[in-house]
Every structure is written in structure tokens, then in C-alpha cells.
Amino acid sequence: DTGVSQNPRHKITKRGQNVTFRCDPISEHNRLYWYRQTLGQGPEFLTYFQNEAQLEKSRLLSDRFSAERPKGSFSTLEIQRTEQGDSAMYLCASSLGGGAGNTIYFGEGSWLTVV
């Protein structure tokens, strides 16, 4: 069990550029989540997948954001035409199945700075 892995850990980009983050969940975890965390705030839910199906998207996820999990394993979160307000830490998490009895494991996060 290597934990949830996120890459890159840090990304600085110019406003208007596109960025992509990758998340590798714990092996065999069929649920994968994306959260966003800004300084001084708790994480906010963005979206989640069960296997390859994206089952819910928060209204925080504007049209510039897209997430995929093509084979039900790793996931990518792409932000197009980045804005300064996108600067945040993007957290990925995974769990085995549903139910709060199954612990949700978080990665270390990917920090995005838009300049």
C-alpha cells in the first residue's frame, strides 16, 4: 500500500495557461475524490468517481475544469485558461467502496500557483 500519489506536487503557471494534475489512488480503491483547499479553509468537494464513472460534480467545478478517470484507476484534473482564483491545493483521495465505514485516504496534494 503506497498511499494516494499526486503529481506534480507544486505547479506555478501563468494566467491563461492550462494545467493538469494526476492522481494515483490506492490500488483496488474504486472511489476517487477531488477536493480543493485554499489557505485558511477546509477542503471543499469538487467531484468524485466510482470506477470510471464521474457521479457528481460540485458547482465549484466550472466549465474550465475537467476530471477524468479513463480506466477506473488513475485520474486527471485539468484546469484550462487558469485564473488567479484557481490558486489552491488540489487534494485527491480514494476509498474502497461506499459507506462511511470505509476510510477515505488523502494524498499530499498538488499546490497550484497562478501568477
Place this chain on the structure above:
Amino acid sequence: AQTVTQSQPEMSVQEAETVTLSCTYDTSENNYYLFWYKQPPSRQMILVIRQEAYKQQNATENRFSVNFQKAAKSFSLKISDSQLGDTAMYFCAFMSGGSNYKLTFGKGTLLTVNP
């Protein structure tokens, strides 16, 4: 929509002493789950303790215990015998029993354990 409130932005405690972190939440649901997560500096968030709302008994995990007051919608975390490694941000989180995938977090409490 559910809300989670942590009224203590920062707290400090001496090593080996006991500290209590407060959390209140608002929901109209009867079936839900509550969590405390720990986020050490530059490290991933990990689950400290969970409580099922239908259980009257307060959850305990080694030095960590909760005081769950369902009627008051209060969910405090007690850390006994505080250790330097307990220094971290602590987040209280809520999960609806009907949608067992989305965590709603409070803003967090920064706990510093002093030697």
C-alpha cells in the same frame, strides 16, 4: 446544506497535557457520520477518529476521544497526553448517511504542542 463550524482558529497546549477542540455542525438529517482529520504541515491528511450518529457511545482511538452531543450538534475532540507530533491542523468533517461520499469540512483548528 450541511455546515461545519470550528470556532477555534488556533490552540496551543503543553506536551503531556490534555486539549479539547470544538466543532459544531448543522444538519436536518438523522443518519450521518462525523470525522476528525489531522493535517500535519506539508503532509497528507489522515483520519483521526470517526463517529456514527446512530451510536450513542463516544468513539475512542488511543489518546483521542470525542464528545458527541447529538441534540446539541456538537462533536469535540479530546487529545490526552499531547505529543509534539500532534502539532497539526485539525479538521472536523461531516458526511451524510444518504450520500456517503462527500465530506463537508470545517475551517480547521491549528493545534501547536509546546515542549
